Amino acid sequence: MAFLDTERAVLEALLPGLDAALARHPLAELEQPGSPAVAAFREAGGAALLVPRQNTGIGADPLQAVRLQRAVGARCPSLAVATTMHHFSVASLVETAKHGAGFEWMLLEAVVGKRMLLASGFAEGHTGQSILRPSIRAERRGGEVVLNGSKKPCSLAHSMDLLTASVLMADDDGTERLAVAIVPAETEGVSVRPFWRSTVLAGAESEEVVLADVRLDPQMVVLTDVTADAVLDSLHVAGFLWFELLMSAGYLGTASALVERVLRAGRAPAAVRAALVTDLDAAMLAVEAVARSMRETPDWGEELLVGALTARYAAQDAIARTTAAAQEALGGMAFIGSDEGAYLASASAGLAFHPPSRGRMAEPLCAALDGEPLRVG
Numbered sequence: 001m002a003f004l005d006t007e008r009a010v011l012e013a014l015l016p017g018l019d020a021a022l023a024r025h026p027l028a029e030l031e032q033p034g035s036p037a038v039a040a041f042r043e044a045g046g047a048a049l050l051v052p053r054q055n056t057g058i059g060a061d062p063l064q065a066v067r068l069q070r071a072v073g074a075r076c077p078s079l080a081v082a083t084t085m086h087h088f089s090v091a092s093l094v095e096t097a098k099h100g101a102g103f104e105w106m107l108l109e110a111v112v113g114k115r116m117l118l119a120s121g122f123a124e125g126h127t128g129q130s131i132l133r134p135s136i137r138a139e140r141r142g143g144e145v146v147l148n149g150s151k152k153p154c155s156l157a158h159s160m161d162l163l164t165a166s167v168l169m170a171d172d173d174g175t176e177r178l179a180v181a182i183v184p185a186e187t188e189g190v191s192v193r194p195f196w197r198s199t200v201l202a203g204a205e206s207e208e209v210v211l212a213d214v215r216l217d218p219q220m221v222v223l224t225d226v227t228a229d230a231v232l233d234s235l236h237v238a239g240f241l242w243f244e245l246l247m248s249a250g251y252l253g254t255a256s257a258l259v260e261r262v263l264r265a266g267r268a269p270a271a272v273r274a275a276l277v278t279d280l281d282a283a284m285l286a287v288e289a290v291a292r293s294m295r296e297t298p299d300w301g302e303e304l305l306v307g308a309l310t311a312r313y314a315a316q317d318a319i320a321r322t323t324a325a326a327q328e329a330l331g332g333m334a335f336i337g338s339d340e341g342a343y344l345a346s347a348s349a350g351l352a353f354h355p356p357s358r359g360r361m362a363e364p365l366c367a368a369l370d371g372e373p374l375r376v377g
């Protein structure tokens with residue numbers, strides 16, 4: 001069983017042909033704006049990955065999903081980021097559907113049937129702003145809900161069929177509650193503006209999505225139970241669990257692609273090669289441990305989320321160590337001859353930039369370990 005064989009076997013079993021379709025393109029082509037990767041993912045039926053089987057989806061379990069995502073990240077880092085946003089939105093819809101009125105299930109079946117891609121807009125482009133405190137307000141006007149504001153960066157901005165966006169919805173008593181709006185991309189008032197300036201991860205289409213007087217049917221706005229004290233409800237616990245695990249697995253895959261180059265080159269001492277693999281695989285095993293617990297436990301609680309965050313921050317550290325050592329092991333001629341190694345190293349550092357950042361979570365994690373509820377503020 002060679003390095004990454006397990007992950008590529010899961011990818012091939014669940015989304016046949018995608019790995020080969022991606023491997024046909026040079027890395028630089030997959031990672032640039034207008035990347036063919038998103039279309040290949042859609043073509044392979046990737047939209048259905050987390051939709052339950054009884055709703056015509058593939059119904060991948062958490063362990064299969066993280067392994068698949070590592071394989072995707074090893075082939076195309078931008079696609080791993082972009083599709084994590086899709087899977088996270090689908091997983092959140094599945095969670096909402098369990099308590100909803102039924103329209104979510106219809107939507108999920110449409111996602112499968114029409115191969116629809118879901119973008120997820122939580123950030124608004126300001127450092128230090130919690131993704132759970134959006135500035136976009138949803139107002140009730142007559143029989144509709146009207147949205148104004150913008151989301152940036154928002155991956156899949158050009159390919160999305162639906163946008164799921166966090167908004168603040170004023171209740172009749174004046175209190176504001178976090179809600180998630182589901183906005184069809186072709187709705188009047190939705191537009192996309194350039195935002196992403198870096199060449200790194202530019203294939204993820206992380207641009208700005210502007211919402212100008214966007215009118216929605218109220219059933220497209222799902223209220224959550226997160227209030228100002230930032231204690232998470234079950235929808236957010238489930239959402240963060242999927243998000244942290246899939247993101248970590250995707251970026252571990254990207255670092256794995258660099259380590260795979262060291263293994264293939266075969267010149268580095270065995271001790272160096274073994275150290276690179278054990279470091280990354282240990283981090284992946286932590287991600288898989290939480291995924292297995294999700295598979296085995298029907299009630300997903302804070303304990304699991306603390307585990308997912310622990311695995312994610314450990315993955316960040318493993319990525320930093322292994323990508324530096326792998327570039328050194330590949331040597332100067334590899335660095336001079338191609339920018340692929342440097343690219344994979346810098347793309348895999350992106351895990352640090354997804355919410356919730358380590359700095360923001362240090363106090364809440366320590367408080368949770370002292371027995372307080374976990375707050376993600």
Ligand SMILES: Cc1cc2nc3c(=O)[nH]c(=O)nc-3n(C[C@H](O)[C@H](O)[C@H](O)COP(=O)(O)OP(=O)(O)OC[C@H]3O[C@@H](n4cnc5c(N)ncnc54)[C@H](O)[C@@H]3O)c2cc1C
Nearest residue numbers: 085120121122123127128129153154155201353357359360
């Ligand atoms: C490739 C990529 C794709 C993305 N796609 C999407 C997308 O599709 N949808 C989406 O919603 N978002 C997306 N994002 C954005 C992401 O969700 C973040 O919101 C954004 O990157 C946060 O920016 P920031 O690091 O400047 O801010 P912050 O997270 O605020 O952090 C900046 C720094 O300040 C520190 N810091 C901040 N607050 C505190 C605090 N209270 N205590 C201590 N330290 C603190 C952090 O630790 C960090 O070091 C994407 C990001 C990337 C990199």
